[in-house]
Amino acid sequence: MCIYCELWGDGMTWYLNPKNYPRHMYTLPRPDAKPRAAAGEANPGGYINAERALVDAMEKGPEEFEATLKAMRDGADLVQGCVGGFMGQAVPLRDAEKMVEMANPLGLIACLCRKAMLAVEERSRPETTCMGLGVGMLKWERWPERYKGGVHWVSSDEAKEWLRDLDTRGFMHSLMMFGPRFIGGICNCDYPVCDALAMRLDFGFNMLKGHHVAMVDHDLCNGCGICAQRCQFGALKMNVTIDKANIDQMRCFGCGLCETGCPRQAISLVEKAKLPALQEVW
Amino acid sequence: MATKSEEEAKKTAYPLFVAPRPYSFELSTEMLELLRKEFDPPIIVAKFAEAVAGKKGPEIDAVGEKVFGEYGEEWMRRTLQLGEEYPDRTYEMLKEAADQTSELVFPLVLQRFIEIAYLSTQQFRILSIVENWARRLVYKVTDCYTFKTLQDKCGSEAASLLPCRHACLAMCRTGCQAWNLDATVDMDATMVKDGYCQFAINRI
Amino acid sequence: MVDRSHLKVPKPTPVDLTKLPLKFPKIEIDYSKCTVPFWCKKCLQACSQLVFQVYCKQLARLKESDPREPGTYEVVTVRRDKCNMCNKCVEVCPEDAITITY
Known part of the structure; x- marks a missing residue:
């Protein structure tokens, strides 16, 4: 059992438990609610800054590096709810196929890491290497910059075909979590282009090994x-x-x-x- | 002064894929108000209290099934009607996704209307959905306004028979019928025993 | 709040702390010259070690940025620990905006 199975598995592999996917569609705003800045607006280079800080800390010395790494692992800069800084987990193809059967809707989207690393935009459906899961994806137009390239909706059978195709090409599959009990995406990663994989293999957090x-x-x-x-x-x-x-x-x-x-x-x-x-x- | 690259960049076309529009992704408050006016729990509970005056035990449940059952059906029918009349961008996108994939009517479209039904009549701001996937849609209602009103108006004895469950059950069934979904509606937990009601719509 | 004290949180350690501090090349980018990096992307493509990353500076609700507009994107050096100082990025930069020192 991994840490997330212990927390949220309810006796099964946590990512095969339907309770761990995004669920409610609407939240009524509180009458006294003030508009709050989203994390992305406050810190547009969030992910990148985390990696830069680690490299800078390596130049300073072991204490500084450990302190910076601890901040990342405690999740201060990352997603709330991710334990030990682990946002993702490696998933074999067969489990990824079970995941797309369960989660809905499924939207193929462009990869953020590849956009940052190589300035590529995956504008057409065959180019896409990432998938957003769950009801939150229906509101993607709130962040057109994040979803540059658009969202291509697919059925679970089409999603399986897409996964198998990427698997043949040699991408490893991983899930991404964007909050407690909130599996929001399936990524198809390769080192070093995938940030999550690079952080795990080079610095030791962000992606958990599979089951x-x-x-x-x-x-x-x-x-x-x-x-x-x-x-x-x-x-x-x-x-x-x-x-x-x-x-x-x-x-x-x-x-x-x-x-x-x-x-x-x-x-x-x-x-x-x-x-x-x-x-x-x- | 513009750099070389800037001048080069300006020569090429760059299609922005989305025209930013001030979409509203939230439910229309006007629609919620309309529904609340018609289906506010105190109204139906008063009607029920009148009908059960002087009755006991199994009779109460029979009256509850009739009064709350009819209310539940009407509740969903009106929600379906108003929900279509007042779409939001989230729903438009959901319909687009449903059209493209020929999936998603169950659970998501149904879920939207169930969420509207509860958010318009209850006092909570989020309907707690437990599971929503291709075979099952499960949600739970804690802190139910209808049950509380029932306790106040008819006493805890009548309330403990949970006649109001017929409203929720009928509402879910009407929703399933609207899209010809082969599904059963079950109650997994009750307010009296577990402290919350849990309803499960299982696809056959 | 979930109690997490019983969890055995894994702490993989790929970095050898005994070797720190390390010295990495310093890469300076002149942002007055480099203004449209997402459109230009020459340094990103030239670097075999993937040292650079580019991001949108003006992330906002309901807004998509045009990479041809100066100043919307910024290229930054992230993985300086991987830089081998081959100077390909310096050669390829059309604005001579990059300098590398060690």
Whole structure:
């Protein structure tokens, strides 16, 4: 069980529990409500500033770095409700498909990270690599700058097809949380373009490992090396001596890219719950 | 003085994809007021109190089923009518999404009208939706104004029979009928036992 | 408020604290020269280490910004720890707005 399963799982994997998705559509404003500035307006470069601060702190020294990292992990600059600064979690394709069956509506949107890193705008539906989930997406026009490129609504079957296509191309799937019990998106990430992945792999917060790890069946593996190309985490390397794939399960995020890419079904995903030594590897 | 890049930039076209308009994403207050005037809980509770005067036990429930049942049906019918007459941008976008995906009538369109029905007559500002996905729409009502009025007007004994549940049940059923949804409406929790009412609409 | 004291919050540590402080290249951007970075994006594309990021300075409700308008976007150096000082961004910048020192 990951921290979010303990908090919000109600006995099941938390992201397969329908209670953890955005739910109510309308909130009546209080009569005495004052217009408040949204977080984005107050701090437009929020995400970017967090990363810059960490790099600057690395130049200053270990104490400064630890203090800056602690502020990020306590979530001061990030989303309220994310424990330890973990906003996202790696999700294998099969679970992502279950998620799109459950959440609605589903809107394909442009990726914020790719927009920031490469100044690309994903304007047409085949280009999109991110998906917004839940009723909040119906109000996307409040933030046309964030949703530059528009929102393309898809049915759950179309969403599955979209996920499978991105999986074939080699993107790992992850969920994104935007508040307590509020799974608001499915991202398709690759290092280093994805900010969340870069922060996890380089600084140690923002994305949680998934609920599975990959295992290789050496009898079936023919040493083609496709899986090694697909691993985003450096967990899967070719064991050159015996010419078979080798997976470091301590590093594995359980994204399942190696499994879906294997032409001989030599790799399978195993639930972490069955492996006692991995219970605290997140 | 403009830089080289600025001048280059001005030569190219850049389509903005959305014309910013002052949309309202919230429910129309005018619509909520109209509904409140017609379906304010004290009105129906007074009607019920008149009908049950002098009656006991099972008779109370039978009267409740009739009075509150009819009220519930009318409540949803009027909500559906006014909800269409006073659309907001959220609903327009929902309809667009529903058209494009041929999904979403259940649960989201139905959910919108259930939210309107409660937000117009109750005193809370958010209807607590527990689950809303392709097979189930579940919501709960804590702090119910109708139940409180019922307790004040008819005494806690009549209120503990929860005759008002027929209003919510009939309201949900009318909503399902409006879109020909094959669904059952169940009550998972009651105010008397659990301290809140929970209704579940399950698709068959 | 949810009680979280019982949770074992993971704290992965990819950064070796014993090696800090580290010294990274300093990258200066002259914003009086670089005004339309989201439209130009040459440095973002040239950098193999993805040091730069660009963001919209004028994020507001119901407003979409035009990247051709000067000053709406700003390019910033984020991952200076990755910079190898290959100077490709300096060469590619049409406004000579970038300087790198070490």
